[in-house]
Amino acid sequence: MAFEIGETAVKRHRHIGLTDQDVMNIYENMLLARVLDERMWLLNRAGKLPFVVSGQGQEGAQAAAAYALDKQRDVILPYYRDLAMVLAFGETPLDILLANFGRANDLSSGGRQMPGHFSARRHRIFSQSSPVTTQLPHAAGIALAARMRGEDLVTYVSFGEGSSNQGDFHEACNFAGVHKLPVIFFCENNHYAISVPLHKQIGSKYVADRAAGYGFPGIVVDGNDVLSVYAHMKDAVERALRGEGPTLIEALTYRLHPHSSDDDDRSYRSKEEVEAARARDALVTFRRYMIDEGVLTEQEEKDLRNRLTQDVDRAIEEAERSPLPAPESALNHVYADGK
Amino acid sequence: MSVKLYIDAITDAMRQEMERDPAVFILGEDVGVRGGVFRTTQGLIDQFGEERVMDTPLAESAIVGVAVGAAAYGMRPIAEIQFADFILPAVNQIISEAAKLRYRSNNDWQCPLVIRAPFGGGVHGALYHSQSLEALFYHIPGLKVVIPSTAYDAKGLLISAIRDPDPVIYFEHKGMYRLIKDEVPDDDYVVPIGKAAVRRDGTDITVITYGLMSHYTLTAAEELAKEGISAHVLDLRSILPLDKEAILEAVRKTGKVLIVHEDNKTGGVGAEVSAIIAEEALFELDAPIARLGGPEIPAMPFSPPLEKFYMLNPDKIAKAMRELAAF
Numbered sequence: 001m002a003f004e005i006g007e008t009a010v011k012r013h014r015h016i017g018l019t020d021q022d023v024m025n026i027y028e029n030m031l032l033a034r035v036l037d038e039r040m041w042l043l044n045r046a047g048k049l050p051f052v053v054s055g056q057g058q059e060g061a062q063a064a065a066a067y068a069l070d071k072q073r074d075v076i077l078p079y080y081r082d083l084a085m086v087l088a089f090g091e092t093p094l095d096i097l098l099a100n101f102g103r104a105n106d107l108s109s110g111g112r113q114m115p116g117h118f119s120a121r122r123h124r125i126f127s128q129s130s131p132v133t134t135q136l137p138h139a140a141g142i143a144l145a146a147r148m149r150g151e152d153l154v155t156y157v158s159f160g161e162g163s164s165n166q167g168d169f170h171e172a173c174n175f176a177g178v179h180k181l182p183v184i185f186f187c188e189n190n191h192y193a194i195s196v197p198l199h200k201q202i203g204s205k206y207v208a209d210r211a212a213g214y215g216f217p218g219i220v221v222d223g224n225d226v227l228s229v230y231a232h233m234k235d236a237v238e239r240a241l242r243g244e245g246p247t248l249i250e251a252l253t254y255r256l257h258p259h260s261s262d263d264d265d266r267s268y269r270s271k272e273e274v275e276a277a278r279a280r281d282a283l284v285t286f287r288r289y290m291i292d293e294g295v296l297t298e299q300e301e302k303d304l305r306n307r308l309t310q311d312v313d314r315a316i317e318e319a320e321r322s323p324l325p326a327p328e329s330a331l332n333h334v335y336a337d338g339k
Numbered sequence: 340m341s342v343k344l345y346i347d348a349i350t351d352a353m354r355q356e357m358e359r360d361p362a363v364f365i366l367g368e369d370v371g372v373r374g375g376v377f378r379t380t381q382g383l384i385d386q387f388g389e390e391r392v393m394d395t396p397l398a399e400s401a402i403v404g405v406a407v408g409a410a411a412y413g414m415r416p417i418a419e420i421q422f423a424d425f426i427l428p429a430v431n432q433i434i435s436e437a438a439k440l441r442y443r444s445n446n447d448w449q450c451p452l453v454i455r456a457p458f459g460g461g462v463h464g465a466l467y468h469s470q471s472l473e474a475l476f477y478h479i480p481g482l483k484v485v486i487p488s489t490a491y492d493a494k495g496l497l498i499s500a501i502r503d504p505d506p507v508i509y510f511e512h513k514g515m516y517r518l519i520k521d522e523v524p525d526d527d528y529v530v531p532i533g534k535a536a537v538r539r540d541g542t543d544i545t546v547i548t549y550g551l552m553s554h555y556t557l558t559a560a561e562e563l564a565k566e567g568i569s570a571h572v573l574d575l576r577s578i579l580p581l582d583k584e585a586i587l588e589a590v591r592k593t594g595k596v597l598i599v600h601e602d603n604k605t606g607g608v609g610a611e612v613s614a615i616i617a618e619e620a621l622f623e624l625d626a627p628i629a630r631l632g633g634p635e636i637p638a639m640p641f642s643p644p645l646e647k648f649y650m651l652n653p654d655k656i657a658k659a660m661r662e663l664a665a666f
Contacts, residue, residue: 075412110445119444126411127444129435137401137432141408141416148364148390149413167428171401178396333446334480336504 011293016231020295022067026226027290028304029063033084034283035308036093039316040100040115044261048320049100053116055081057256058188060282061223062158063088065186065251068233069156075142077126077135077157080116081188081255085158090123093312097319104325111325133163136172136185143181154240158186161250162193164207173248177214182240184233185211185248188223190255195268208250216246223251224282256281343523346516348490349379349455352497353417355527357387360415363501364391367402367419367455376421377457377516403429403454407436410452415501423458423510424467430475437506438481452506453497457513459551459601461650464513465641471550471602471633476508477579477611483507483532484579488553490521492576495530503532512551519554533577535585541571544664545589547612548599549575552651556599559657568664578608586612587620594625597663599656604632626666631659 013023037056043049055062058081066088069076078085083096095107099118102111108119108127119127126142128135139157146153163169164187176183187207191198204210211218217239221232229251236247254277258265265274278284290296343351357363364387365380371394374381384392395402399420406416420426426433433454440450460469476484483505487493493511500507538553539560546556553574560570573589575581590596596616598609609630616628631651633639639649 106445107447108445109443112445113443117443119447121444121447126408127440127448129439129443131431131435134404134432134436137404138408138411138436140401141405141410142412143408144405145409145412145414148409167398168400168404168431171396171398172404174396174398175401175405333442335483336441336449 013227016227016234018227018230023290023295026063026067026230027286027296028308029066029084029088030059030283030286031305032093032308033059033062033087035305036096036312037083039312041257041261043100043316049115051115052100052261053080054255054257054260055083057277057281058190058223058253059084060226060286061188061229061251061253064226064229065156065233068230068237069154071124073152074154074156075124075126077128077139077142077155078118079128079132079135079158079160079163081160082118082158086118086123086125089125091118091120091125093315094318095120097315098322101319101322102324103319103322104329105322110329133159133166133168135159136168137175139183140172140176140179140181143176143183144179147181152241154182154184154237156184156186158188160193161187161189161191161198161207162196162201164210165201173211173214173246176246177216180243180245182243183246184236184240185246187248187250188253189250190253192255192259192269194259194263195265197268206250208248211248214246216248218248218250220250220252223253224280224285226282226286254280340522340524342520343490344517345490345493345511345519346377346379348494348523349497349511350381350383351523352494352501353380354383354386356498356501357383357391359527362413363415363417364393365417365419366393366395366406368395368397368421370394370419375419377513379455380419399425399429400432403432404436406452407432407440407450410450411440411448415451417453417455417501420454420456422464422468423456423472424470426454426456426472433476433482433506433508434479438479441505442481449504450506451504453500453509454506455509455511458510459512459514460639460646461514461551463641463646464639466638469639471600473510473578474602474607477608479579481505482579483577484510485532485577486510486512486550487530487576488512488515488519488550488574490519490523492530492536494523495528496532496576498527499529499532502529507532510550515551530576533580533582535573535575535577535582537572537585537589538574539570539572541569541593543569543593544595544597544660545571545573545593546597546599546656546660547573547575547586547589549578549608550601552599552601552656555651555653556656558653559660562653562657563660563664566661568661570660575608581611581615583615586615590616590620591623594623595663595666596624597629597631597659599631599651599659601651602632603635604630605635607632626663629659629663631656
């Protein structure tokens with residue numbers, strides 16, 4: 001896994017400008033998302049959470065993408081599987097759980113939205129709805145507003161490959177292309193739109209092929225290859241900040257779980273296919289890379305996992321103890337005057 | 340103060356607000372170099388440049404969706420939909436996004452957005468350049484919907500809409516652009532959203548209406564005055580929120596009420612106004628609530644006799660008013 005540069009063997013992550021601590025940070029972000037996601041499924045199966053929508057299998061791509069962004073400068077418009085992304089931008093496991101439990105102090109919506117509908121203005125995370133792909137024009141709009149206000153930033157907007165078939169995908173890419181807006185369109189191609197496989201979703205081989213039609217680069221990257229995703233994201237960020245416009249990055253990933261806690265994936269894909277994907281999962285492969293490169297030891301990894309699990313368990317207890325919203329608060333904030 | 344055309348009042352409002360607040364900008368199809376297909380944005384690109392008077396790709400969902408993002412990030416966009424009929428591709432962005440952004444984020448994000456859309460018939464616009472679509476939106480909490488009928492209101496309501504912290508759909512009747520003119524102050528002023536206006540005082544019957552039909556109703560009322568029937572006319576001006584107090588007061592004034600709109604009757608604004616009256620002023624009534632609207636056909640046809648058949652006019656309104664007065 002090492003690159004040969006001149007006579008010096010350089011670790012692959014150093015070659016792209018990441019320190020050992022950087023890759024540790026990325027791995028911790030991935031692992032926290034995974035631990036939290038796993039716990040949410042347990043809570044669902046125990047009857048404590050009515051609904052879970054999962055990002056398992058996509059954390060590597062998300063954490064790598066997040067690491068290339070500036071949390072104080074950029075704005076993200078995540079989609080519902082972007083748990084690792086929003087954790088990187090400052091949401092805590094408690095924030096996520098308060099939303100999942102529909103508690104009054106849920107940061108994203110005060111208990112109004114379904115789980116997975118992330119939002120937090122203080123963390124520069126834009127609000128999202130459930131009809132997919134509506135966030136793509138918003139990403140162009142925020143980028144446009146920033147340019148008009150003289151702010152340098154990048155907007156990151158993510159979506160599944162299923163969403164790439166909506167009109168808003170085309171309209172937003174085209175708008176951003178025409179105006180050379182600093183938008184990174186990040187397609188997390190997990191190969192299924194609920195039950196519909198990729199070959200029934202798109203006529204081209206890749207979603208990224210479409211970028212040519214909008215006049216900007218489209219890049220396909222192995223979404224399990226954390227370092228490769230980071231490198232491409234970093235290029236896209238720099239390109240956006242130079243005023244050269246959008247980039248479409250298609251990260252090839254796999255959704256390890258059913259679409260949601262209400263789905264049963266056994267009806268549309270084989271167990272063998274899922275098992276094969278588990279072997280390629282970035283949580284497995286990146287962990288192995290870090291251990292092989294001596295960045296992380298087995299024991300350190302175990303300790304980290306334990307610490308994160310304890311953090312999440314404490315957050316679960318706190319979220320469960322938190323008050324539910326007052327029924328009449330459903331009437332608040334329809335308009336600015338509070339009525 | 341000077342007499343201005345309805346269309347010029349709209350342009351004035353945008354120009355003055357753009358001069359006042361650098362966050363205000365316009366985006367839409369043909370709004371820039373061409374100055375809009377109706378000329379509502381004429382001259383603005385010369386004054387404010389192509390970024391603030393932005394010609395967009397022909398894609399309504401992007402026009403509104405981009406505006407939603409920009410509004411959330413500190414701008415005050417005015418998104419122009421070239422004809423109200425073409426707003427439908429943007430309805431998901433309007434109803435799922437703009438209308439719900441504040442609510443769903445528990446007041447964390449907001450959407451101070453104006454969507455201007457020329458609506459209405461009688462201009463040989465056929466099915467897809469004539470529609471009245473306000474009924475689709477007046478059902479949606481989170482939106483505001485206004486329909487000015489005078490040049491004075493066109494300017495004052497547009498300024499209110501631009502300054503409003505929430506999304507406002509501003510329907511301007513294209514048939515009124517160069518037909519209606521009245522006194523308009525040169526300085527800025529606001530007409531509050533949610534306030535109706537009494538256009539004519541009367542004692543025998545009340546007509547509640549809005550848009551171009553306000554003018555047709557006033558013409559009809561003058562005809563009826565000659566016959567000794569005194570009509571009280573209320574112009575709603577805002578469809579969402581409705582001015583409930585003004586509606587009830589107008590009903591109490593005469594005890595007989597007719598609601599008139601260009602849009603077809605079923606599920607139209609008149610249905611809600613009727614329900615408010617039935618709920619809160621039933622015993623003030625001396626006659627059943629009457630409604631007059633367009634026929635129940637999908638939209639306005641092109642050929643002149645067909646278009647004329649669809650459109651209300653002062654004669655049709657006068658007939659309905661006489662019938663109510665005679666009850």
